[in-house]
Amino acid sequence: MANAPVQRMSQLMAKTLRDDPADAEVLSHKLLVRAGYVRRTAAGIWSWLPLGKKVLSNIERIVREEMDAIGAQEVTLPALLPREPYEATGRWDEYGAELFRLQDRKGGDYLLGPTHEEIFTLLVKDQCSSYKDLPVILYQIQNKFRDEARPRAGILRGREFLMKDSYSFDTEDEGLAQSYALHRTAYQRVFERLGLDYRIVAATAGAMGGSKSEEFLAPAEAGEDTFADCPNCDFAANTEAVYQAVKPVDGSAVPAAEEIPTPDTPTIETLAASLGVPASATLKNLLVKVDGEIVAVGVPGDREVDMDKVEEHFGPTATVELVTEEDFAVRPDLVRGYVGPQGLEKVKYIADPRVAPGTAWITGANKDGMHAKNVVAGRDFEVEEYVDVVVVQEGDPCPKCGTGLKLDRAIEIGHIFQLGRKYADALKLDVLGQNGKPVRVTMGSYGIGVSRAVAALAEQTADEKGLCWPAEVAPADVHVVAAGKALQTELALEVSEKLSAAGLRVLVDDRAGVSPGVKFTDAELMGVPKILVAGRRSGEGVVELKDRRTGEREELTVDEALTRLTA
Amino acid sequence: MANAPVQRMSQLMAKTLRDDPADAEVLSHKLLVRAGYVRRTAAGIWSWLPLGKKVLSNIERIVREEMDAIGAQEVTLPALLPREPYEATGRWDEYGAELFRLQDRKGGDYLLGPTHEEIFTLLVKDQCSSYKDLPVILYQIQNKFRDEARPRAGILRGREFLMKDSYSFDTEDEGLAQSYALHRTAYQRVFERLGLDYRIVAATAGAMGGSKSEEFLAPAEAGEDTFADCPNCDFAANTEAVYQAVKPVDGSAVPAAEEIPTPDTPTIETLAASLGVPASATLKNLLVKVDGEIVAVGVPGDREVDMDKVEEHFGPTATVELVTEEDFAVRPDLVRGYVGPQGLEKVKYIADPRVAPGTAWITGANKDGMHAKNVVAGRDFEVEEYVDVVVVQEGDPCPKCGTGLKLDRAIEIGHIFQLGRKYADALKLDVLGQNGKPVRVTMGSYGIGVSRAVAALAEQTADEKGLCWPAEVAPADVHVVAAGKALQTELALEVSEKLSAAGLRVLVDDRAGVSPGVKFTDAELMGVPKILVAGRRSGEGVVELKDRRTGEREELTVDEALTRLTA
Missing domain, CATH: 3.40.50.800 (Anticodon-binding domain)
Structure with missing residues (x-):
């Protein structure tokens, strides 16, 4: 290829600004606009000017080279997609308001692709008939669309953004693990070449379904993700993926449970103040409805319930809501502000691991104005299921070594998932196995936020004078x-x-x-x-x-x- | 860059087929599917498999190199665009059903970009303030969206397709002419490097507005465009751009006009048969309504009116319809089947150049069952405006040298337009001129159908055994x-x-x-x-x-x- 012509600033479409744009909250947004790299076209929708486009193309090239190096094959699927496959997997509805939906001139339903699991699954179904055709890894680098409720932070969270998405197809779990490992290595090489400071952290699978999943996070103040990092061992996880073990204690010496009058103490704060105990000595029981059934969630009184974790626990198709006035009206046995797990009927009771067998608590007595003390888990009430549902706090013990965790903000720049057979089941993707019988295919799904990586790099490398690109991505x-x-x-x-x-x-x-x-x-x-x-x-x-x-x-x-x- | 790894067919996602796909009508569609280059995802919406993607990327690279060579700057604008700028230029409505429209979660109106004149105009308005900032040429290579009524012919006419679009901005008409000339040269180089057989033909501006415009056509049986080609001189034009000069003849020897009874001859066929004259001796007067006003269009009886040309003549904002039963009801002076231009009132009369001053015709007498003969243009009726509105036929005289034209089918692979100030006027794009006063900017708009070029190349180079790529684009x-x-x-x-x-x-x-x-x-x-x-x-x-x-x-x-x- 010929050398690139010298670019003259006198002709370059890159108007610099002395002042930060009024709507800019984060550093990368301010600098990329001020330096003439991007311009806002609509809320969460950006135009890439020549310098920005060059950076974007450089990152694209690096991603492409590393994907090619693991034997992945580049394809390009459409952005405008028919409803039916997304209906079959349930994502047409699950995506909610985040999915851009539209109709064509004949009234047919379409969507703008947020990710392409369904279409790749169908493509492999069309192309591969035998185990000999697998494994295969396919990727594309393409604009994706998500109707974010609050597009903010410039190109860190846009509604149209450039992404590398890839999908692996294997017949065996070991094959999937290997495709996953190949991606993990390729991503490490990509982010190292980009000169990004990043961490690989454990992640829950979120709305994608499936099992093993890790995120690649670039620590940055502007990041919208929080992750927990152990200063002592190698544990690092998305806060949604931090968990505690259930550690039973000996509660045999605890006196019998006893009701105590506690008028006007419907909140943990009023209760703790009235009794002169720390909030951590109390047990808070949050009532939620899961697909219409009431579930009580027990956590120590000083901790908050992370509703994302609760939703995650019940799975992507469950509807999780807080109980309402109407629910209390039909269930007089549930006394608002005074609920306790002992003697609760027709209520599933789940609790945080900290509410371990043998631990004693002050909690509601299921009577107005009354609480109970010395209420021991496993003696006075049963926990049906232990689920880590609290919002993680700085200093929470590391699940691996017990050291207090650090919390840091970061930008998610990559994500790798072992999806398993969710999509293959929904769309009936089988190939003939070695024994001549059909084998259901297992999948992985992997993404790199290409446009977001531009912002992450800007965040990490800029100084007080402006942008400061690593050589390989500089314009x-x-x-x-x-x-x-x-x-x-x-x-x-x-x-x-x-x-x-x-x-x-x-x-x-x-x-x-x-x-x-x-x-x-x-x-x-x-x-x-x-x-x-x-x-x-x-x-x-x-x-x-x-x-x-x-x-x-x-x-x-x-x-x-x-x-x-x-x- | 490292050498590309050897691609093994045992792992390649490219399933070949022995038989043509059932829905395939044209050669490129059949072969690109059979050879595993593309797969259909929905009507007019295609997925590019690895081999197809390689061809597409090769063409992209050639286009990029040639655009860079004329000093054009690459940018990337979004595909999801806000309504307002398209409302301001009128294209939100003018595009009709071909525009994909959608709403976001807040009910805001958006569209999927068919072309980006508006957004580029606003970008230059934001970036350029002085004549010193111009000229500038910006381009992007990006998927475009058009909701074609009948997506057919495989990737030749899709609803999502890859296009290079570019836009030039100049203060002076001479500058625009130069930007246009630069594009013309770049396009010639692109198509020559691609190994395409192509012709440059004159075109009307169509729905884009503006003045000078040429199309790059690749002759092919599968093409949806017809162009006229002079076997004698260099004239070549889109059939919509073929015109005839008005050549007055001496009609002084024609006897006075005379009414003749012609019962039951409401059509040209019945009239010609009844009188024993050729259809070409008769004058057909088609009534249309332009923005509600009735206009009569006179053409020789053996020619068809090209409604696209009529619409083109009245401009993109005019509504052109055929008259209806109701219109005849309120205008008893217009006698259906027997309309003639002589003595017509409150009707604008336009005619084909063949109805030149001095020519004599048999035409309607504006009375039921009556025609008139020896009706001479310029003597018995006036033509308000001569407009070439007939469907071109093989053998029509070349406007330059008079030789009979050949008609050929072709695929439109490129289009260059001198838009002029239409968009700058609508969106008020001015820069300060040398004299310190605002100057309205003049624009050009230029496109290459990148995905369509793949199909055009396949059409032109394939043989009975299959595809047969030129070296530079081969996968x-x-x-x-x-x-x-x-x-x-x-x-x-x-x-x-x-x-x-x-x-x-x-x-x-x-x-x-x-x-x-x-x-x-x-x-x-x-x-x-x-x-x-x-x-x-x-x-x-x-x-x-x-x-x-x-x-x-x-x-x-x-x-x-x-x-x-x-x-």
Whole structure:
């Protein structure tokens, strides 16, 4: 391929701004707009200007190379998809308001693909008939659509965004594990090449169904995800995937349970204050309805229930709601504010692992204005199922080593799932096995947020002066600044051509009527790794070479600079 | 970039079919499906399998290189677009049922981009403030969406398809002409590199508005466009853009007009038969309503009116309808079947250039059962405006040299337009001019159908054995066939690795349990330019090299073959 032509700033569509855009909350949003990389077209919908497009294409290329390296085959499926396959797997409804739905001129139902599990499953069903045709990994790099309730944070959470999604198809669980491992390695290589600081953390499968799943997180203040990190061992997990073991204690010495009058204490705060005990000594029982059936969820009084974890526990098709006034009206045995697990009838009782057998609690006595103390799990009430449903807090014990966990914010840049047979079951994807009988196929699904990676990189690498790209993703290798008049511009253009001829990607600030100061500020804002300035000593053929990250600068002859940059 | 890994057929997602798909009407559709390049996902919506994706990417790369070469800057705008800008230019309504419209979760109106004039105009309005910021050419390569009434012909006319669209912005008409000329040259280079047989023909601007416009057409039986081609001079045009000059004749010797009773002759056929004259001696007057006003369109009785041309004449915002029973009811002066231009009142009369001043006609007398003869244009009636509105026929005179035109079918693969200021006017795109006053910007819009070019190439290059790609777009350089057992497979893989190491893109048919005959048939169907067979003489290190197009074959040692292929 021919060398890229020198890009002149005088012609470049990249208007820089001195001030942060009014609606920008996070660093990457501010800087990518200010440096002329992106522009907002509608809420959560972005246009990529030339510099942004170059960064995006660089990331695409790296992702493509690493996917090709694990033997994945690139395809392109449509964005506009028919309803039927998504109906068959239940996702047409499960996706709720996040799915963009539309009709064609004949009234047929379509959607804009949020991910493509269904269509890939059908494609493999069409293409593969025997175990000999598997394993196969297919990928595409394509715009996806999700109607986010609150698109925010610039391109970190858009409604149309560029994603690499891939899907693996195997006949055996071991094959799936291997396809998963291949992706894990490829993702590590991608994020290392991108120069991203990232962590691999355990994740629940979320709305995708299936079993094993990990997330690739880029720690950043602007991140919308929180993950727990053990400072002592290698445990790291999405907070939804942190769990505690059930550790029974000896409760035999606890006196018998006893009711105590506690008027006007319908909340944990009022109760703890009235009794002079910490909230952690009390047992809070949250009532929810799961597909219409009442379930009580017991957690220590100082902890919050994570409704996402509750929903996750009951699965993607269950409807989980808080109980209402009407529910209490038809169940007078449930006394609002004074519910306790002892003697509850027709209510499934699940509890946090901290409510382990033998632990004693102050909890509701199922009578208005009354609580009970010395209520012991396993003696005075039974826990039907232990489920970790509390919101994780900094300092919670590491499930592996017990050390207090750290909580950090991060951006999800990749996600790998062992889906299993959920989609193959729904769409009846079988191949003939070695024994001549049909075998149901098992699948994996894997994603990298390509446009989001641009923002994550911006977040992690920017400094107070602006963007600061790693070399392999930068929109150019060298940003040449003509700091002066005709003499400087002539030298800048001459050097640019030489650098281009040597195979470097060059951006040259040849703008007339723009001061050197503005050009320097723009160069630092735009974040190309090397800045070469044709300034005062241009007449002697001396230029200044500056490293954008370190700020180190040195004066060199043009030849020296060329040698240095092309080494 | 690293060499592409050898692609093994045993793992390739490309199931070949012996029979044409039942719904396939055109050659490219049949072959691209049979050779495993594409699969249908829904009506007019296609998935690109690995081989198809490679061809598509090759074309994309060529288009990108040639666009970069004219200084165009690549961007990526969203596919999901807000209604407002399209409302401002009128296209939200003008596009009719062809536009995919949808609502987001808040009820906001959106569309799936068919082309992006509006969004580019707004982008330039945001980015450019001075004449110094122009000219600029921006392009993107992206999926477009159009809800075709009858998606057919495979990927030739899909509802989601890959397009390169670009837009030029200039302050002066001469600048626009230059941006247009740059595109014309770039397109010529693209189509030449693709190895396409193409013609550049004059086109009307169609629904886009604006002035100068040309189409790039690839002659093919499967094409949906018809163009007129002069066998004598360089005239070539979309049939909608063929026009005739008005050539007045001397009608002074024609006797006075005279009414003649012609009972039961409400059609041209009945009239001509009854009088024993050719249909061409009669004048047919078609009544239409343009924005509610009645207009009569006069054409020779043997010609059909091209309603597209009529609509084009009155412009994209006009509503053109045929008159109805109700219209005749309120206008008793218009006698159905017996309308003539002489003495018509409150009716605008436009006519084909063939109804030139001085020509004499038999036409309706505006009385039931009566016609008139010797009715002379310019003497007995006035033509308010001459407009070429007839359907072009083979043999019509060339507007430039008068030779009879040939009509040919073709696929539209590119289109270049001088839009002018239509969009800039609607969206108020001005920049400051040299004199400090605002200047309205003038635009061009240019498209290449990238996915359609795949089909056009398939149509033009395929032979009875299958696809037959030009080298630069082929999914591989060499298709290596292991025609035998372990010995042949081993040699095939060894040669493949050597070719790959030499920088060639290699597909190797290493499938076990597939006969050499099936492999040969598949290789010819898939259409890679060179086929290298490890067959009977593999033991001696002798292979057969075959040219897919010419069928020429020769036996060579492996080293000779490598030298030949990498030369």
